Amino acid sequence: MTGNGWKEIGFGAGLVVLAAFVPLVSDGYWLSIAVTAMMYIALATAWTLFSGPTHYVSLATGAFFGIGGYLVATGMSDFDISFWVMAAVAPLVSVVLAALVGAATLRLSGIYFVIFTLGLAEMIRGLVSWVQNNFLGSRGLYVLTDLTEAHIYWMLLAIAAVVYLIGWLIERSRLGFAMKIIGNDEGVAKHLGINTAAAKVALFMITGYFTALVGVVIAPRYSYIEPNLVFSPELSFLVVIMALLGGTQRLWGPIVGVIPFTLIWETISVSFPNATTLYLGLSFLLIVYFIPNGFVGLVEKLVKRRQG
Amino acid sequence: MTKPGRTLLKVQGLTKRFGGLVAVNNMTFDVHEHEVLGLIGPNGSGKTTTMNMISGAFQPSGGSITMNGQRLSGLAAHQVARLGVGRTFQLVRILPGLSLIDNVVAGAAFGYRKRWGAEAESFARGLLQRIGLGDHMHLPVGSLTYIDQKRLELARALAGEPEVLLLDEWLAGLNPTELQEGIDLIAELRREGRTIILVEHVMDAIRSLCDRCVVMNSGAKIAEGTPRDVLSDPEVIRAYLGDA
Numbered sequence: 333m334t335g336n337g338w339k340e341i342g343f344g345a346g347l348v349v350l351a352a353f354v355p356l357v358s359d360g361y362w363l364s365i366a367v368t369a370m371m372y373i374a375l376a377t378a379w380t381l382f383s384g385p386t387h388y389v390s391l392a393t394g395a396f397f398g399i400g401g402y403l404v405a406t407g408m409s410d411f412d413i414s415f416w417v418m419a420a421v422a423p424l425v426s427v428v429l430a431a432l433v434g435a436a437t438l439r440l441s442g443i444y445f446v447i448f449t450l451g452l453a454e455m456i457r458g459l460v461s462w463v464q465n466n467f468l469g470s471r472g473l474y475v476l477t478d479l480t481e482a483h484i485y486w487m488l489l490a491i492a493a494v495v496y497l498i499g500w501l502i503e504r505s506r507l508g509f510a511m512k513i514i515g516n517d518e519g520v521a522k523h524l525g526i527n528t529a530a531a532k533v534a535l536f537m538i539t540g541y542f543t544a545l546v547g548v549v550i551a552p553r554y555s556y557i558e559p560n561l562v563f564s565p566e567l568s569f570l571v572v573i574m575a576l577l578g579g580t581q582r583l584w585g586p587i588v589g590v591i592p593f594t595l596i597w598e599t600i601s602v603s604f605p606n607a608t609t610l611y612l613g614l615s616f617l618l619i620v621y622f623i624p625n626g627f628v629g630l631v632e633k634l635v636k637r638r639q640g
Numbered sequence: 641m642t643k644p645g646r647t648l649l650k651v652q653g654l655t656k657r658f659g660g661l662v663a664v665n666n667m668t669f670d671v672h673e674h675e676v677l678g679l680i681g682p683n684g685s686g687k688t689t690t691m692n693m694i695s696g697a698f699q700p701s702g703g704s705i706t707m708n709g710q711r712l713s714g715l716a717a718h719q720v721a722r723l724g725v726g727r728t729f730q731l732v733r734i735l736p737g738l739s740l741i742d743n744v745v746a747g748a749a750f751g752y753r754k755r756w757g758a759e760a761e762s763f764a765r766g767l768l769q770r771i772g773l774g775d776h777m778h779l780p781v782g783s784l785t786y787i788d789q790k791r792l793e794l795a796r797a798l799a800g801e802p803e804v805l806l807l808d809e810w811l812a813g814l815n816p817t818e819l820q821e822g823i824d825l826i827a828e829l830r831r832e833g834r835t836i837i838l839v840e841h842v843m844d845a846i847r848s849l850c851d852r853c854v855v856m857n858s859g860a861k862i863a864e865g866t867p868r869d870v871l872s873d874p875e876v877i878r879a880y881l882g883d884a
Contacts, residue, residue, distance in 0.1 A: 506749055506756060513746050516735040523695060525721035525750035525800065 341500060344584075348493045355482035367485045369594040371550055374492040375567075376575045376586035378542040381499045382535045383572075384580035385511035391568040392433065392449035395456050396540045398563030399426045400547025402460060405473035405557035415477050415552070423544040430540030434533035450565065457563035464559065477552040487549045495542050499583045502538075507531060569612060570597070577619050579626025588627045645673035648835055649694070649804055653703035654713075656689050656859075663689045665859040666703065671804065674833040676826075678840060678850035678867065682880055686859040687839045688730055691808050694837070695727045696720035707803065724752040726802030728793045730809050730839075732786070740777055740784075744768060744795045751800020760799075767795045771825065787818040794825070805829070805836045811845050823848060843871070855879070 354366050375393060383390050403422035407413040437448045479487075502508040510531045513521045521528050551557060570593075578589025593615075600611045623630060649671035656664040664686040671677050679687045692698040694705055696717035705713040712720050726747070735743050744764035748755040755763050768777055771791045776784065784792060790810060797805060811822045823845050829836065830849060840846055846853065846867050853870045855863040857879040863870045870876050 509742075509746070509749055512738065512742075513735060516737045517733055519697075520729075520733050520735065520746075522717040523697070523721055523727055524746055524796070525718050525752070527716075527718045 337500075337504065340584075341497075344493070344496060344500075348489065351489055352486065355485050359481075363481050363485065365594065365598060367481055367488065367550075367553065368598070369591055370485055370488040370492060371546055372571065372574055372590040372594055373587050374488050374495060374546045375543060375571045376578070376590050377492060377495045377499065377583065378539045378546070379571050380575050380580050380583060380586050381495065381502070381542075382532075382539040383575070384583070384585075385508070385515045386532060386535070387515050388532070389446045389572060390449050390536070390539070391446060391565070391572065392430075392452055392540070393543055393571045394562075394564050394566075394568040395449070395453035396426045396430065396543035397547035397567060398453065398456060398460075398559070399429065400544035400549075401551040401554070401557055401562035402473075402547075402559060404548050404551045405475050405562075406468070408475055409473040410468060415475070415479075419545070419548045422548050423541045426540045426544030427537045430537045431533060434536040435529075450568065453563055453565055453568060457559050460559040460563065473557045475551045475555055475557055479552045481553070484549060484553055488546065491542060491545055491549065496583060498538065502535070503583065507534065511535060566609070566612065569616070573612070573616055573619060575626075577623070577626055579628025579630075581625065582628045585626055585628040645675075647671070648673045648675075648707060649837075650706045651690075651694070651703070652705075654690065654693060654700055654705065655702035656686070656693060656698060657701040662859050664693070664700075664856075667854075667856070667859075667861055668703075669854045669861065669864060671835060671837060673835055675851045676830050676836045676838060676849050678838050678846045678853040679856065680840060680846060680853055680870075681856035681862075685856040685879075687856055688808055689859075690856070691727070691806050691837070691839055694720075694804075695725055695806055718750075721751055721800065721802075724800075724803035725806065726751065726797040726800050726804070727806035728790070728797050728808060728810050730812070732789045732793050734781055734784075734789050734792050734796075736781055738781065740768065740773065740779065740781055740792060741765065743781060743792055744799045747796035747799030752803065753801040755799075764795070764799060767798055768792075771795045771798075772821070787814055787822065790814070790822070791825070798829075803835060805834055806839075807836060808839045809841065810838070811840060811842045819845075847871070 355363055358366065375397065379390065379393060382388070400422045403425060404415060404418040407418035408415060433449070433452060437445050510521065510526045513524065513526060514528050514531065518528055547562060554561060574589045574593045575586040576589070577593055578587060579585035601608055604611060647670045652668050654664055654667040655662065667690060679690060681687055689698065693700045694712065696712065696715055696719065700713050703713070704711060707723060707725070710723060712723065712725070735746060738746065741761060741764050744767055745760045748760045748763055765777065768774055771794060773788060773791050773795065776788060781792070794810065811819060814822050819842065826849055838850060850867050852865065853867050854861055855870050855876050862879060863873045863876050
């Protein structure tokens with residue numbers, strides 16, 4: 333173990349402690365922004381766990397997130413199951429889905445995977461809407477709990493910290509090293525003895541688990557859940573953009589991307605509520621064109637220049 | 641040099657069809673322990689396809705490959721690698737995003753004899769020294785010259801300590817000085833008693849390095865024997881040069 337690794341973890345732990353105080357010093361508007369930001373931090377870090385090293389752009393965030401949110405809602409509204417039971421069950425359903433999707437698509441090269449994951453979220457949304465309208469009655473689903481914004485914030489913070497810690501451990505494990513090699517040259521990886529399909533599916537399942545868990549935890553905030561809200565393709569794209577803005581070569585990259593983008597996005601949604609998709613596309617283009625390696629890439633370039 | 645020993649790898653009736661094209665047709669040959677076997681023949685004769693089937697990159701359409709009695713044909717590439725087959729590629733394929741050391745550790749971490757952590761790193765350092773990259777250890781991989789990239793790829797393949805090493809035109813594209821260095825390097829591996837299958841066009845290398853040669857033409861074996869014998873075989877000469 334290098335000293336650097338421990339320093340990173342120490343720094344991370346310090347940040348978590350600091351972040352835990354946010355609900356105590358802010359409320360209302362700023363706390364609500366903090367919850368949104370923390371949700372995206374957890375989602376983007378979970379996304380980077382898989383997509384960072386493999387360079388497979390996953391648009392399945394909406395699907396996993398939606399499974400979390402929707403299952404909690406339907407479990408509580410239709411079957412009177414407690415929030416906590418559903419919180420335990422829903423992410424496991426998402427893991428199974430990730431395993432199936434992974435087994436079916438991760439043998440394919442990047443672009444097919446992107447399209448498949450986007451289609452997956454849309455398909456599930458359509459399917460769930462159809463089932464709900466035809467069999468469950470088209471009434472709304474309610475997630476009524478005693479959880480406050482602050483509780484939700486702390487749970488999201490805990491998820492983000494755990495995801496980060498898992499990513500940190502994976503980075504130092506043979507699985508993480510295998511993922512790096514796969515991202516460099518998958519053909520070579522196979523010939524070095526790496527079961528590339530198994531490694532990719534394993535990581536995709538971890539991403540699926542935590543993405544759904546975020547969906548579960550955020551559900552009480554919406555109170556009223558309908559498929560179009562939680563199975564949102566916009567969410568999938570937002571997470572990709574934030575992760576890219578931060579930079580996906582480092583696990584902390586997405587965190588740096590989420591905070592400014594959440595604020596920008598908040599401004600856009602308030603000022604131009606009818607043109608969000610336009611601005612979403614525009615920011616995508618600008619980021620990919622001007623900072624292809626994200627803030628992480630910028631910082632590392634500056635450090636290198638100073639050293640050189 | 642160690643005397644060639646028992647049969648390590650057995651290729652029997654190996655065939656590969658791509659649609660209607662028969663790239664490899666009923667190839668049969670043995671590779672003995674501690675032997676350097678040259679797989680030679682004109683361009684397009686099926687040498688690389690044969691190598692790709694041994695390493696598990698392609699599945700054979702027919703026939704079998706066994707190593708130490710264990711069947712390799714039908715296994716995926718990563719399984720073949722774990723059973724002790726290491727390889728380099730016709731067009732050099734290093735891992736550009738990894739450091740030099742990590743490129744070699746990559747070969748050690750998942751292969752036949754697994755090493756990880758500090759042990760893998762010191763093993764990788766040792767290999768890089770031996771292969772002539774000791775002075776470049778901290779350079780970025782992208783700054784390596786062509787032969788150094790080839791060296792690095794070789795070190796990566798050696799890092800798993802494979803039972804059989806497949807070198808696919810490892811000497812191709814080197815200038816005369818580099819070529820001599822390359823031949824010396826492989827000669828050293830041969831002295832260590834490694835088992836190597838070599839696809840090669842460089843005749844000097846074939847003569848000086850190979851214990852035995854298998855000659856292919858149009859996917860089939862046309863000769864087998866010592867380099868001297870096969871290179872004077874009229875059919876081999878015809879395959880390379882055409883009818884006189």
